[in-house]
Each structure stands twice: as structure tokens, then as C-alpha cells.
Amino acid sequence: MKARIRITLKNGVLDPQGKAIQNALSGLGFKGVEEVRQGKYIEVDLASTDEAAARAEVERMCRDLLANLVIEDYAFELSAG
């Protein structure tokens, strides 16, 4: 199975990278950009074909390694192949 994981900064955590992107977009002439937040996107290919087991494993990966739960949230979807 393939897990598509999005890791985002929690609301209220300053995001200087997002702010830099917002400024750059504004400098390029894009109007009406109200906010930009940058996060991480991670794709993990798992040998497991059992969705419940894969879901539990990806949860643990996020908690143990991928996300810093003090300042970040995570979300993911699983799909076959």
C-alpha cells in the first residue's frame, strides 16, 4: 500500500517559509493571496496489503519519527499500490 502523508505546522506556530513564499508570490504580481503555510509531504510504499495494519503502522511512523507533535499535525491517506 502507498501512504500519502501531509505534515503541517499547527495553527499559531510561526511559519517563516510560508511567509517568504507569500511575499515572493506577491512580488510576482499574484493578488489576493491571504495566507501561505508550508509543510512536508511524504510518500511511503509499504509491503503490507492489509489496510488496518498499514494504517496503524503509518500512525506509529508519524508519531515516532515523521512529525514533531509539539508543533506539527499530520494526516494521511492510504491507497492500493
Add this chain to the structure above:
Amino acid sequence: MKARIRITLKNGVLDPQGKAIQNALSGLGFKGVEEVRQGKYIEVDLASTDEAAARAEVERMCRDLLANLVIEDYAFELSAG
């Protein structure tokens, strides 16, 4: 509208960050991790409420600034609010 943009390395482009994550997961005892690829995730809040206009604008943002089309692909979804 809110755009959720995923920027990923094209197939065939080396991804040392993804490889480092894969090694770390393996070191933590996760079995059956076949591949890990790291990308970027960017959320953009747009003042625009017209979906077609927002879609065209986000396309341009990706091409002009957010993605390096030589080595990266992008994909995004739009949602209200």
C-alpha cells in the same frame, strides 16, 4: 478558496532525504518499508471564490515559483474556505 499543493520529485530523481527517512524507519524497527519519497506540501488561501480562476492562478503559481519543473511534479486540490 484553499489550495492544497503537493510538490514531488519526478521519478528517477535521487531523493536523499527520502532515503534517510527510510533508513531511520528501518532503524526504528519498521519492516516492509519499500520506498520513501519526500516532497513539499503548501497550503495557499486565496481571496478568489471562483474555482476556475483559482485553478488557473494556482497553476501559474506552481509553474512560476513553487515547483522546479525540471525535477519536480506538482498536483493540487481546491476546496472552499
